[in-house]
Amino acid sequence: xxxxxxxxxxxxxxxxxGQGLVTTVWLSALSFAGALAxxxxxxxxxxxxxxxxxxxxxxxxxxxxxxPLLAQLYFLYFGLPRLGFILPELVVGILALSxxxxxxxxxxxxxxxxxxxxxxxxxxxxxxxxYVQRMRLVIxxxxxxVVIPPLLGQAIVLVKDSALLSLIxxxxxTRAGQLLASDRFMPAEGFVTIAAFYLLLYYGLKGLAAxxxxxxxxxxxxSRA
Amino acid sequence: MIWxxxxxxxxxxxxxxxxxxxxxxxxLISLVLGTLIGFGLGILRNGGNWVVxxxxxxxxxxxxxxxxxxxxxLIFFILPEFGIELDAxxxxxIALTNLAACFICEIVVAGIRSVPTGxxxxxxxxxxxxxxxxxxxxxxQAMRIxxxxxxxxxxxLIKDSSVVSAIGLTDLTRVGWLVVxxxxxxxxxxxxxxxxxxxxxxxxxxxxxRLERRMGAAHGEVQI
Numbered sequence: 001x002x003x004x005x006x007x008x009x010x011x012x013x014x015x016x017x018g019q020g021l022v023t024t025v026w027l028s029a030l031s032f033a034g035a036l037a038x039x040x041x042x043x044x045x046x047x048x049x050x051x052x053x054x055x056x057x058x059x060x061x062x063x064x065x066x067x068p069l070l071a072q073l074y075f076l077y078f079g080l081p082r083l084g085f086i087l088p089e090l091v092v093g094i095l096a097l098s099x100x101x102x103x104x105x106x107x108x109x110x111x112x113x114x115x116x117x118x119x120x121x122x123x124x125x126x127x128x129x130x131y132v133q134r135m136r137l138v139i140x141x142x143x144x145x146v147v148i149p150p151l152l153g154q155a156i157v158l159v160k161d162s163a164l165l166s167l168i169x170x171x172x173x174t175r176a177g178q179l180l181a182s183d184r185f186m187p188a189e190g191f192v193t194i195a196a197f198y199l200l201l202y203y204g205l206k207g208l209a210a211x212x213x214x215x216x217x218x219x220x221x222x223s224r225a
Numbered sequence: 226m227i228w229x230x231x232x233x234x235x236x237x238x239x240x241x242x243x244x245x246x247x248x249x250x251x252x253l254i255s256l257v258l259g260t261l262i263g264f265g266l267g268i269l270r271n272g273g274n275w276v277v278x279x280x281x282x283x284x285x286x287x288x289x290x291x292x293x294x295x296x297x298x299l300i301f302f303i304l305p306e307f308g309i310e311l312d313a314x315x316x317x318x319i320a321l322t323n324l325a326a327c328f329i330c331e332i333v334v335a336g337i338r339s340v341p342t343g344x345x346x347x348x349x350x351x352x353x354x355x356x357x358x359x360x361x362x363x364x365x366q367a368m369r370i371x372x373x374x375x376x377x378x379x380x381x382l383i384k385d386s387s388v389v390s391a392i393g394l395t396d397l398t399r400v401g402w403l404v405v406x407x408x409x410x411x412x413x414x415x416x417x418x419x420x421x422x423x424x425x426x427x428x429x430x431x432x433x434x435r436l437e438r439r440m441g442a443a444h445g446e447v448q449i
Contacts, residue, residue, distance in 0.1 A: 062427065062430070063419070063423065065380075065426075065430060066380070066422060066423045066426040066427040066430055067384070067419040067422045067423055067426070068383075068384040068385070068386075068387035068388075068398065068422055069384070069387075070387045070388060070390070070398050071387060071397075071398050071401065071415055071418050071419050071422060072415075072419070074398070074401060074402060074405070074411070074415050074418075075411065075412065075415035075416065075418075075419065077411070078405050078411020078412075078414070078415060079411035079412035079415060080411075081411070082409070082410060082411055082412055083412070160291070160292040160293070161292070162292075163292030163293075163294045163295055164292075164294060164388070166294070167294075167391055174292065174294060174295060177295070177298070178298075181298070181302065187298065187302030187303065188302065188303050188306060191295055191298045191299045191302065191303065192299070192303075194295060195291045195295050195296075195299065198290060198291045198292060198295065199287065199290045199291060202289070202290030202291070203290065206290075
């Protein structure tokens with residue numbers, strides 16, 4: 001049983017957990033920014049009529065979605081040095097998370113843009129707008145509203161996925177739990193604590209998603225203005 | 226040099242087959258168990274009892290809020306402290322089944338809620354029992370909403386099964402990790418590992434897309 005569950009050790013290791021938490025937060029934030037960049041480029045490619053850009057984007061998205069993140073992580077971790085890129089584990093991890101989440105972000109953005117009724121585009125055309133004007137003034141402002149909640153959902157997935165970076169020894173939150181397990185033979189204390197920290201992040205992001213939903217939902221419709 | 230590596234890779238194909246077998250076994254067992262438990266939980270969650278429903282909701286939220294890797298570690302390292310001795314395989318099955326059940330529960334709940342109340346009322350008026358109502362009226366209609374994300378969930382499950390390599394199970398990903406120690410070509414080795422997963426997962430992704438179009442579901446709960 002857990003009668004010798006040691007809160008004392010948890011408190012003693014709190015700075016380590018704190019550092020891990022901070023690392024998890026900023027590496028997730030950085031990876032999410034990377035994922036947005038990758039996703040925007042991919043979705044733009046994917047929405048083209050020409051096959052030259054669309055086919056590679058689709059192939060990339062399918063390849064990422066049909067293989068596990070851990071295999072992708074190892075692919076970069078063991079593969080990049082062979083190509084002559086010797087990068088720190090942390091950079092490899094952020095790269096893997098960005099490239100992986102980017103594929104999902106691309107699908108979210110594409111779905112958001114495609115959710116705008118055709119009539120909107122046609123109205124733009126009829127008003128004599130150029131392609132860029134239509135995108136900037138008509139489609140993107142509306143798609144933005146649709147895209148925010150699923151993007152926050154993807155951010156939650158990304159934070160949880162970042163735990164896998166501990167397997168290539170990045171010193172993030174899960175790694176802190178592993179250290180407690182291996183140094184002090186206290187796996188219960190270590191993993192229960194980090195689970196609590198992850199839940200903190202989860203409920204934070206979930207609250208943000210709910211808030212954004214309410215905020216976006218209550219915005220006055222622009223078309224009526 | 227590349228020739229030597231290919232030969233060396235060809236030599237490790239029995240290991241690769243064993244790894245693939247392990248991945249398929251893990252996924253299949255937890256897929257079946259997870260679906261059964263997930264449907265059970267989903268139906269209970271929608272049942273009248275708020276204690277049961279609240280408990281399930283809380284559990285599902287806890288599982289959705291923590292990384293799968295942490296869940297595996299918790300199960301593998303902490304259940305033994307309660308006197309339950311586990312080998313890595315059982316721990317992996319428990320972790321995967323639990324994960325699948327929780328996500329499928331959410332999918333089933335969404336499906337059941339999508340059935341119009343008029344249908345339930347009509348069933349009530351026809352004098353159907355609770356069980357008959359569920360089995361003959363609600364579930365068949367809910368399946369339309371449930372099926373596409375369910376298949377998507379199976380893809381997630383197969384992919385998540387790679388994480389159990391962290392507690393030493395020799396699945397496909399672990400085999401790649403072992404082989405790369407001998408054949409120092411990470412690109413090639415993990416390309417092949419990825420190919421293994423792709424062959425299993427891609428048809429399922431296509432199936433999910435087709436179902437989604439056919440069932441006319443606006444959007445699924447889970448993205449693959």
